[in-house]
Amino acid sequence: MKKSRLNIFLLMGIVFSLILASGVSAQAAFPEKEITLIIQAAPGGVSDAVGRTMAASAEKILGVPIVPTNITGAAGAIAMGELKESPPDGYTIGYVPVELAMVKALGYADISPEDFDLIMRVNIVPAALTVRADAPYQTFEEFVEYAKEHPGEILVGTSGTGSIWHIAGLALEEVIGAKFTYVPFDGAAPSVAALMGGHIHAVTCSPTEVLSGVEGGDLKILAVLGEKRSPLFPEVPTAQELGFDINVMAWGGFALPKGTPEEVYDTIASAFWEALETETFQKIMEERGIEVSPLDGPAFREFAMQQFEMYMDLIPRALEQQ
Template sequence: MKKILSLALAAAMALSLAACGNNGSQTSQSSNSGSASNSGNTSQQEEVNFPNGKQISLIVPYAAGGASDTVARIYASELEQSLDTSVIVSNVEGASGAIGLEQVRNADPDGYTMAYMPVESTMLSALGFTDLSTNDFKFVGRAMTIPAAVTVRADAPWDTFEDFLAYAKEHPGEVQVGNSGTGSIWHIAAASIEKECGVEFTHVPFDGAAPAVAALLGKNIQAVTVSPSEVKNNVDSGDFKVLCILGESRSSVVPEVETAQEMGYDITIQGWGGFAVPKDTPQAIVDILEEASEVAINSDSVKQTLADRGYEHAYLNGADMDAKAAEELAYYSELIPELGIA
């Protein structure tokens, strides 16, 4: 009997030890599993809590005081309220915007470094300034558009865009069209008319839109393709007339003027401004910035700033702007080499 009890006791002790060993192993595995789970949760939590009180840097790739800078600063002010954190705007100019955008592309993709993105971001690689393109970013929203306006003197012999094109076809290269610089969006605007309408202009580059407008006023050239706001004073004074708007919609500055699309021409050339982050930024963070940007861009202060400048409030969400930028990148990558300016 004692032998049986001894054997039973031994067996029980063995089972107990085995159970302790298994429990220890399970505890260890559970601990490791919990650690991995916690690690994943921590990462997700950091994304969900973004920006978690940390400062965001918004890089504007142009000089302070310009239109892009002004719009970016109003946006930043509204974004601060949406995200409850500080947003600091820095101007990093040079190489037609390439230097500032390069800084954002090379930043940690954590959502704390953003870029003001101009239409030129779809053109820089084709112009040879950098290998950077909009493919290196994810947009969180577009704020505005600035359409090109085909403008001539009030005493010019053309009263319609069709008249203007007919004359240009009959007199190749005779019409001198001023722009804000070789390779600028306004140069591209006139070149796009040539491509789509089968006409030939002589392109006259100036150091900005203002000198081009002055040259038209002085009868040194026959037309300009610049923004409506840049010719509005001369239109109001009776010196100029706008024949056509090349934007996706009519301009609030000259709402009576039809777009090229309305006239049956497949031409949409416009400046725009949006906001983006490096392409590898986690989607959860992009979503937070996109939601906050929608609120900021659609705020009364941003809308009023755009209206005061003569720009069109034209909000697009991130995905739609990614698609539009990709489309324009492909177009300019083909057109610019054809122009021989790269």
């Protein structure tokens, strides 16, 4: 009898200490172990550069390592799917690109900005209309005129059907009332190479991607298709300034799985914001030609949903035309 009572006491003691321990760990300050940062693109591109630089800057503030992991495939849908399914405890963060607002319309995966707790937008990459320097049109207006007179003749290279730069071309076509023929390539760089080689007539990718060609005198940017001029080419006007209502840009930011506790969300958001403002982060972004244009969580959510609705309308029409 005595022995069994002792056992019960022991058992109760263990149970109590377990409850206490778990209570303590629930109250312990986040973070207490390393954080994984999922990057949806291969090492080397803009997404990877922003993700890794942020990880390096924010881990000093949070005091735990942030380990970047590149999970590629399906225009980022696999990585974003993984983030969506991760436990919402703050230990898995993801970089989310413009494709967050696109993959559902493309039919790759059932993912929308609503599936995440968005932390912040970091950068934007505007589209720009670039042509060969020896083209018969030297200004945006001349291009518009030429395009209207020659429907279907202008070959516009894109970074793939349904990609953000293809959408930029479609939006341009709609706003100027012309008809292009689209030539999809496997990414922006091959389309720029094809433009420099004279195989196509125009591209609608970002100014960064055509920088070398423009500086070398082979290419010419006619207009930026985003909301403001590019810091790389301050002399190039935006299409909006010329009276055409168009605003297409790629962007990127960070997100957490839906349902992350508020304290955890706040800790991460303030650490990331602080990291963004460090001199090192700003300097690396500037050297890489990445335009930092931050929005906080709520503003990013509103922006992303707006984009999501726009693409849900544009992309199905775009795919139909092909």
